[in-house]
Amino acid sequence: MHLPFRRTHSLRRLAIGALAATVTAVALAGCGSTGGGSADGVTKITLSMQNADVKTADPATWAIVQAFQKANPDIEVEVSGEAVADHLQKLSIAAQSDTLPDVFWIYKANAEEMFSAGKIMDLTSTLDDLGLTEKFPASTVSNFSQEDKVFGVPYQGLLTGLWVNEKILSDNGLEKPTTFDELLTVAKTLNAKGIPTISNGANQSAFSVWSFLTDLDRFGYSDKIEGILDGSESFNNPDFLTLYEHIAELRDAGAFASNVSTQTYQQAVDQFTSGKAAMLDSGVWASSAIQESSIASDVSFWQGPQFADGVGEQNIIMNVASAPLAVSAKVSGDQTKLAAVTKFIDFYYSDAAQQILVDNGQPPVTTYTPTIDATTQSALKSALDAAAAPGVTSPESQPDLLVSTPVANAMYDSIYGVIQNQLTPEEALDLVQKAIDAE
Amino acid sequence: MTWISSRWKIALMIAPAAILFSLFVIYPVLYSLGYSFTKFQGFSAPEFIGFDNYVALGSDPFFWIALQNTVIILVVSIVLLVPSSFALALLLRTAIRGAGALRALVFGPAIIAPILVGLIWVFILDPKIGLLNRLLAIFGASPVQWIGGDTLTPYMISIVFIWSSIGFAMTIFYAGLQLLPQDVMEASSLDGASSWQQLRLITIPMMKETFGIVTILMITNVFKIFELVYMLTGGGPVHRSETLVSYMYFVTFTNQQYGYGMAIAVIVTLLGAAASIGYLALARGKKEQEA
Amino acid sequence: MSSILKDRHLVPPSEYAAEPPAPRTRSKVKRVGFWVGALAYLVTFLIVLPLFWIVLLSFQPSGNILSNPFDLSQLTLDNYINAISQLPLLTMYGNTILIALISVTVGTAVSFTAAFALTRMIFRRKKLQSALRYYLLAGLAVPVYILLFPVYRLDLALGVFGTYAALILPYIAVSIPFNTLLLTGFLREFPGEIEEAAIIDGAGLFRLCWSVVLPLMRPVIATVLIFNVVYIFNEFPFASILINNPDLVTVSLAVSRFQGQYSVDYGGMMAAATLVLVPQLVIYAIFQRHVIAGMTVGAVKG
Structure with missing residues (x-):
């Protein structure tokens, strides 16, 4: 560290009394600066x-x-x-x-x-x-x-859904669900044994509601959002209300951890990877953590439930940029x-770099077909297979990415509000509508 | 004293502090005050909207919840913290073995960064993984939702705030006690005043300024509580446990409503100042009454 | 009695300050019973209990922290090894100590001169004096988040961004309200005859401040120094915005790096917290002697 005393010269005359100290502080500080040039050809x-x-x-x-x-x-x-x-x-x-x-x-x-x-x-x-x-x-x-x-x-792919610990399900005589009603049965059965079905956490991570955002698309979100944003339709509509009532049913069935409001997303991941919850609401980025845990071989990826009373295509998976x-x-x-x-x-975006993404547990963002090891990358493979399964389609974008930040945050709050039993489904929907009105 | 107090000497003594303070505190406050009259989302150009942000606060339920929580924390903290830290200063001033080490230990919590204070207490208060409920479980009691529920969170935040500030307040009281004239104290005990009489009639009245310092610091610090809430509950469930500053942080940085956030910040500043002035007026009124 | 006092002030300040305080401390404090001592130990124990909790957690493997923190069978040094290997210890302590040293020295000096002028010097307009004091005190109510953006721009405009001064200048400025509150509060109660004696003795303004008043204010100055150092060690919002050069990271900034978005190493954070805590407790213990040394002040006030 060099102290550039020369800077103080012109100021020395001024430096009387307490002022001297101030000036020295400013001058001393000069030693931290570094230029960002390209002197050596780099x-x-x-x-x-x-x-x-x-x-x-x-x-x-x-x-x-x-x-x-x-x-x-x-x-x-x-x-x-x-x-x-x-x-x-x-x-x-x-x-x-x-x-x-x-x-x-x-x-x-x-x-x-x-x-x-x-x-x-x-x-x-x-x-x-x-x-x-x-x-x-x-x-x-x-x-x-x-x-x-x-x-x-x-930047990276957003392939989201629920990670499922199939061993917990089979130990309790359950099968991996497909429909919402089956999911509800799973929640009730596991709750009787004191096991949370869906692991998630709202503390500092209100955004961790990925699977429920996909559910919005199972109730016609992508068709409705334009109308909702231009005011011709309300966020508080009968279809979304049905979904939010289903979330309330899940909550009442004991699907969520008792400390969901103080738990962080990281703790939710930990809860799942230590085998204490049957499912984790997350995305493909969690595959590395899952792969490193002891439950890796029991885990598979699930796109989320299909709703008998849903709107439009139910066999969808969230796989977007x-x-x-x-x-x-x-x-x-x-x-x-x-x-x-x-x-x-x-x-x-070269194939080499896209393979690096895959090697680090991320899906490629180009059309490149990667090589995946079925045993050492079983979690990632399960997610990519789910995304490529015949007949499954993806929405164009995730619901929260189509609206402004305050509206997206209101959306997260509305979902967690129901999960934490702080808001009724109607209140939750109105919260989002209010954020849209404020724009 | 008069001849030493020439105008330029006074100016020279005050100028460095006044200039630095004006440049790096007052000017930024005015700058942000300007933004509070705009709609500014952080990335596009600010748009002047007059008092709209302040009007919007009136109908923002989360703001009122945050205000209510802050008031609860303020009352609980001040009522408990000021007397207990004073008592602690008196206690640790007595001639007990190792009083110096005890003082250093009591100051310990005040040294920890607020964000870590929050983290430590997560491991104590969390309804599922926290120490308290684990202990309750040993005695067969049912778990209590210390944080993250509907009601207890602000009180728990007060407790944590008191814990992290008591060493701080105690140190100021201790310094104040050290400045008391010993001969008065000695004289009074020779006069046969009991410890209690001495405390009530001599020590406390002479410590008035110190009590003022501690109370004002604690009031203004309560208005700045942020990290504790952020770590303990993140403001949840659904903003039910926000304080004014944690809600301001959410609005400004998570929601990116910079203008609206600055309006809340301005309100926080005014309330903090008003509470301090209110306390000063109260203290002065009492003083005059006594005089 | 007052003549004796004045005599004491005629002793050269250096000798005066060096006078041993020890013999007086014991005699004047009342003897206390066993129960008072026990109470003091109990209260201290309760306050410190959560600190033991961090230390215990800092030795737990990460897997145990959330699930089984009482398990004492697997205690490990891994968190410390991890924290020490990941923290730029030398850089962060070097930077923080340098920044703290300059900010606290300058901050305390400018606050002290201002506080002295605002309480002891004679203004022609009394109202101006108290208005200036309230002006500086008003800063106490300002939450730091209101300052971040403008201070960033100010640093850029002054050309200090990316240097230590980018942090030092705001650190000095935000310490002024607190310092002023403490210093003016205690200076107000400062006995006037000491100054008079010094002035009669021919002391100028500088000598009066430096050699007469300052030594007597030692408990308060020590308190101010302790609080300012603690503030700078823990300050995060300014540091995160105003430091973008890894060579300039401070302790709080480096420690916060443990807390990423998708991974939180609790054990590492607890170990880092302990590593940060211990040197600060030592600093407090050292300064504390000066708070106690101030006991002699009581003897001269009357």
Whole structure:
């Protein structure tokens, strides 16, 4: 650490009394600054993610970055990250101050706002040049486009549902359910033995309601949402009410853990992987944790229940692109940086990198068909098989990704509100409607 | 004193603090006050909407729940914390063996980062994995929903807040006790005043300023409680256990309603200031009554 | 009696401060019974109990923490090994100590001079004096989240972003209200004759503050220092926004890294908490002597 005393020279005259100390503090501080230049021919790009510790929390991204740097020694990717709320807060502040990182994870709704405000780059021509547009599923490209301009590229896949511990079911004389009524029977039977059916946790993780979001699509969400947002229809409609009443039935049947309101998502995962709950409401990202646990061989993936009184197609699975990665608009003005970022994008969607995703328990986001080991990656394989099963289809997007953040949060609250017996189904639906009205 | 108090000397003494404080506290507050009059979602341009955010607070049930919880925590904490920390300072000032070590230990909780304080108490209060209910189970009692239920959470937050602040308050009282003139104390005990009389008639009246300091610090700290709630319940179930600042955090950073969040922050600031001024007015009124 | 007091002030301050306080402490505090001592130990034990709980959990394997925390058969050092290997110990302590040292020294110094002026110096307009005091105290009511965004922009505008000053400046500023409350509160009760004696003795403003008042305020200054150091060790919101260079991470920032979005290493956090706690308790124990040393002050007030 060098202390740049020269900075204090011009100020020394001013430094009398207590002022001296203040000035020294400012000057001393100078030693922390580091420039982000490319003096030795190495181009540096910054990648900012939604996990505090990317290396352990998001090993797939970490491994891709390492492989990319190995293949491109002239490019250095500086990875940083904070937990979602802190990450978004930082990005928001950075966007206002024009200090955005080069590439970053961001919610789709925020990316759209930033794109309209010219803060992030139009990636259409980059993707066309790289021939990537054809490699993505069509729904991914349309999902991340605004008036035919692409503002983001898919980060990872969002393949969600319920992980099922089949041993707990068979030990209690039960079979893996298909319909909601069967699920309800499972819940009642297990509750009598003191076992929670669905493990989830609302503390600091109100968003952990993935399987119920898919259920919304089993009650016509994708057809209704446009009308709900433009005011021609209400969120509090008879179909959604039916679903929410079913959630209340599950709750009354004792399907959820007694400490669901103080438990965090991580504790819910722990509850499941230690064999204390029959199902886990989660997604494909949990496959690594499951694989490492002692219950790995008992676990299979389930797309969720089919409802006899549902609306439209019931044989659906949520398999969509999650939040996008976006590129700061400033990158397009810097040719070396732009070249480096283009190379990074090209690499991220190469078959090699997509296989790295799979090796780290993530589904590929391109149309690439990966190789999966049936024993060491049994959980992931079960999920990918479920997604590729004949006759099953996926909605275009997950319900919460189609609305603004406050409405999405109200949606999570409404579902947990019923699960925790804090809201009646009507009150829960009104809570979401109120958030929509406030827009 | 007069000749030493020339105008430029006074200015020189106050200026560094006043400038730093104005630049890094007051200016930011005014800046955020400006945002509280806008609709600002964090990523698009702010849009001026006048007092709409403040009006919206009136019909936001979660805001009122948060306010109610904060008031409960305020009353429970202040009523219990101020006398008990003073008593503790008196107790640890007596000539017991190892009083210094005891003081350091009592201060222990005050050193722990609030987020860790929350985490520790999760392992004590959680209805399923917590220490308390495990102990109750040993005695065959049925589990209590200490946190995460409908009613007990704010009281439990008060308890945890008291635990994490008692060493802090005790230390201030202790420093205040150290500044008391010993000759007065000695004289009074020679006069045959009992310990209780000495405490009531001499120590407490002379500690008025210290009581004021502790009470105001605790009031303003209660208005800032955030991490405890965040760790214990995340504000749930469905925002039922939010405090003002935890709800502000949810609105600002989770919901990304920056303008609305700043409106809540402004209200929190005003309430904290009002409660402190209210206390000062009360204390002064009492003083004048006595005089 | 007051003449004796004044004589004491004519002793050069250095010698005065060095006067041993020990003999007085025992005699003036009343002898207490067994039960008072027992009560003190009991209360302390109850307060400390949750701390034992963290220490116990910090030795538990992660699998036990949620399911079986009382199991003493599998205690392990793994969490410590894990925490120590993952925490940039040298960097985080180095940074935090440097930041704390500068912020606390400057913060206490500027607060002390301001508090002295606001309580002991004579203003032509009394109202201005009390208005200035309330102005500084108003900061007590401000929640930190209101400051984050503007302070970030301020740091950028001043060109200090990415340096230690980015944190030091706001840390000083937010400590001023608390310091002012404590210092003005205690300075108000400070006996005037001591100053008069010093002035008659020919002391200037600087000597009056530095050599006469400051030493007598030791218990309060020590309290202020302790609280400010604790605040900076635990401060998270500012650090998370204003530090984006891994070389500048502070203790609280590094510890928070244990808490990711989809993985929480509770055992590691407990071990890290213990690692952070112990040095701070030591700091408190050291400063505490100064709080006790202040007992002599009582003898001169009258």
